Amino acid sequence: xxxxxxxxxxxxxxxxxxxxxxxxxxxxxxxxxxxxxxxxxxxxxxxxxxxxxxxxxxxxxxxxxxxxxxxxxxxxxxxxxxxxxxxxxxxxxxxxxxxxxxxxxxxxxxxxxxxxxxxxxxxxxxxxxxxxxxx
Numbered sequence: 001x002x003x004x005x006x007x008x009x010x011x012x013x014x015x016x017x018x019x020x021x022x023x024x025x026x027x028x029x030x031x032x033x034x035x036x037x038x039x040x041x042x043x044x045x046x047x048x049x050x051x052x053x054x055x056x057x058x059x060x061x062x063x064x065x066x067x068x069x070x071x072x073x074x075x076x077x078x079x080x081x082x083x084x085x086x087x088x089x090x091x092x093x094x095x096x097x098x099x100x101x102x103x104x105x106x107x108x109x110x111x112x113x114x115x116x117x118x119x120x121x122x123x124x125x126x127x128x129x130x131x132x133x134x135x
Contacts (some may be wrong), residue, residue: 028101031093036108038086046083047113051120057094058102059127075135 025033042050081089094102108116 013023028093028097029087030102032105032108035086035090035093035105036112047116049083050087051123052092052118053091054120055123057091059124059126066090082111 024055039047039050094105106117109120
């Protein structure tokens with residue numbers, strides 16, 4: 001009997017599945033694998049920025065994205081950071097995915113960082129409540 005909690009076992013199962021699928025992966029699965037790898041290396045603050053970016057992608061009414069905000073701050077005098085490039089790629093990829101492919105990533109994020117997904121779900125609920133209140 002394992003002493004690991006079920007979410008840790010699930011995450012390890014997802015990681016093993018990602019590694020063992022190798023060349024048989026679709027391009028979307030490869031994109032998701034990249035995002036999962038990046039996510040694991042991001043700091044708490046980068047994950048918070050990603051959370052906002054993910055919300056902007058998931059809830060189209062949130063018009064101002066992280067890149068719009070950074071553009072308003074005139075950060076064009078230096079090249080984008082690796083993190084900014086990762087978010088740009090994520091946004092490009094995510095917009096092309098099916099709902100199932102998006103949900104697959106959400107499942108992985110929930111297993112990798114339950115607190116992150118809890119915060120995401122809370123923010124989605126707030127946005128829904130706000131939309132219902134303004135309708």
